[in-house]
Amino acid sequence: MFKKILIANRGEIALRIIRTCKFMNIQTVAIYSEADAEALHVQRADEAYSIGGPRVNESYLNMDKIIGIALETNAEAIHPGYGLLSENAVFARRCVEAGITFIGPNPKVIEQMGSKIESRIAMEKAGVQIVPGIRYPLENVEEAVLVANEIGFPVMLKASAGGGGIGMQLVNNAEELRKSYAGNQTRARNFFGNGAMYLEKYIQNPRHIEIQILADKFGNTVYLWERECSIQRRHQKVLEEAPSPFLDEATRKSMGGAAVRAAKSLGYSNAGTIEFLVDSEKNFYFLEMNTRLQVEHPITEEITGIDLVEKQLRIASGEPLGITQSEIKRNGHAIEVRIYAEDPKTFFPSPGKITKLSIPDGPHIRHELGMEENSVVTSYYDPMIAKLIVTADTREEAIERLHSALDSYHVEGIKTNVLFLKELTLHPAFQSGETTTNFLERNQFSLSAK
Incomplete structure (x- = not known):
């Protein structure tokens, strides 16, 4: 069992992980931004280190600093909690390359399931029923309209790399689809660095x-x-x-x-x-x-x-x-x-x-x-x-x-x-x-x- 882990997160989930680690006699290393200097997870961990400015890209998403602190403190593993870097395959891979255990699945699986399109293909191969829709990224809005007409409105327009509802919208007809396509694609590109979009049939009252x-x-x-x-x-x-x-x-x-x-x-x-x-x-x-x-x-x-x-x-x-x-x-x-x-x-x-x-x-x-x-x-x-x-x-x-x-x-x-x-x-x-x-x-x- 690990003797010490770093928790690459904040707030209640960091505290939740600390609680179990105390029960298991595992030492914990917390990280915190300038805005979280007095936060509870900082107080409850065995060690705590400043990671940067208040914005997440200055602190909780800074892979170099997080991995550097883990190495400096001899943390054997990193628990990512949820959100932030928890489903970032690049971070998981970098942990492994640094000789640190990533507490989660292997990076390849994270990457595969992070793509809504690839995950649909994988589930279909596994014999799991998927929502009717396409298995490839849309080229443009006109292709989206053609596909939606084949599937049948209403449809869900979704970002392939999306999550938390970002880049996702219910559309009821071709006019709505044309109006919403570019905006959702831009949001997906801004949030996930990937503007790939696809369509699924909308399941009524699910x-x-x-x-x-x-x-x-x-x-x-x-x-x-x-x-x-x-x-x-x-x-x-x-x-x-x-x-x-x-x-x-x-x-x-x-x-x-x-x-x-x-x-x-x-x-x-x-x-x-x-x-x-x-x-x-x-x-x-x-x-x-x-x-x-x-x-x-x-x-x-x-x-x-x-x-x-x-x-x-x-x-x-x-x-x-x-x-x-x-x-x-x-x-x-x-x-x-x-x-x-x-x-x-x-x-x-x-x-x-x-x-x-x-x-x-x-x-x-x-x-x-x-x-x-x-x-x-x-x-x-x-x-x-x-x-x-x-x-x-x-x-x-x-x-x-x-x-x-x-x-x-x-x-x-x-x-x-x-x-x-x-x-x-x-x-x-x-x-x-x-x-x-x-x-x-x-x-x-x-x-x-x-």
Whole structure:
């Protein structure tokens, strides 16, 4: 097992990794930007080093400095967390070349799954159903119109190298496609350095359901059930729960089997997630693979009792998985909501100083905090303050526990989405499990929160 690792991330995910490392007696090295000098992850790590200016390209994306600090501190491995460099094949490759273990899959797989087009081709070869669409980059907007007419509108225009909804748009006809093509291509080029675009058939009123997998370096692969992540805004998840209130056992096992088959076909190792779109008839289609830990991983930990970060570390150090599929049990129901510093009426960030922070406590209530009272939410990074996770024997009890926890949440100095989350989870459609990806638009919340 590693004696020391560097965490190439910040905020709540850095703190989450530090917690497991302390349990495993692994020393941690934190990095921080000028804006994060007083951040919690800096205080909690065994060592911490300044990495540069406040902007991510000056600090958290500076591969040379990160690898240099890892070498200087004798860190044997780097955990990338999620976001930032976590799915950057160049960074993973540079770690390996420097003699540092990258806690994640091999660079070739990261690169392959980072391309939406290549990943579709790979999944089709593995026998996993994909959304109807093309398997090559579009040449221009006129070709896009021709292809869309063949597939049939509505279609999803997507960036091949995309993520987080950037460069992606639903288009209903040829006129909309012509208007939106150039803008989405430019955004994709600006964000990802790659303007390649492709088209998929739009699945009407789908659910977004993902399967967590673990795979070791010896070919052992298991799935840890599913997470329902359908409630989204601007293609970003708002609330996640496990298990899905929609799936039956046969579909659940079929999706898990498909995810394992996909991972094995890639020679995958470490933690990963296969994301699917699921239609109203429970037909499921491969959407993408995330070759990293997910923001919503705690709900899987809550229903399985498995520490995913610990498994990542053990797999990366060369240990066998140590668990079989039949040993992975599913107990209870877990829900996660993301507490953001944002105006709930516009979803725009609300930077500023947290002058008061009072959070709920009690059995089966878990917090993944990235900030504390007097912390400053800056405009440089994602404005997530924390993740709130509740667990209970049933979904109904978990919802009740979540309402009680949100009632106890009190933040001053900035605007938050806490009251919005309460309104969302009180909605009859949510309580009855009618959670599709257009949930927020379809139900038109009053957003009365201030």
